[in-house]
Amino acid sequence: MRIDYAGRDLAMTVVLPDEGRLEDVEALLADGGLAGLLEGRPEGVQLELPRWTFRTQARLKDALAALGMPTAFDREEADLTAMSEEEGLHVAAVLHEVFVTVDEEGTEAAAATAVVVTTESMPPPLTPFVVDRPFLFVVHDVRRGVPLFLGRLADPRG
CATH class of the missing domain: 2.30.39.10 (Alpha-1-antitrypsin, domain 1)
Structure with a gap:
């Protein structure tokens, strides 16, 4: 529907x-x-x-690594020099949060109504x-x- x-x-x-x-x-x-x-x-x-109100949080490090970007999370192998001149940077975590509320007035999802x-x-x-x-x-x-x-x-x- x-x-x-x-x-x-x-x-x-x-x-x-x-x-x-x-x-x-x-x-x-x-x-x-x-x-x-x-x-x-x-x-x-x-x-x-x-x-209903739906709120969930997810840590995405393992999923993103499995999808082909494990190097970004590796302290030794990560190369983030395109984003910063500081040496030794790596991605420590990726967190995702979703909020959806549905009622008779509509839907609010994150910051969108x-x-x-x-x-x-x-x-x-x-x-x-x-x-x-x-x-x-x-x-x-x-x-x-x-x-x-x-x-x-x-x-x-x-």
């Missing part, structure tokens, strides 16, 4: 797997299936989405889309399909 933000450049897609299938969908994402989940947009849906706007014309009957079990969400750039925030809410009841 894609929820477009004002301007329609950004959106949040809510992925509500069938009961007991959250791990299967997460495995699909791990195998590069995110683009397929961001495609398409259902029409005529009445969304019931819980309010978006407001959801609806039309006032008479819509056709809506199909319920009730988010009442574990789900995934992606705040993403619509045109490029680039994820900005990706998260999982294990207990939407609070």
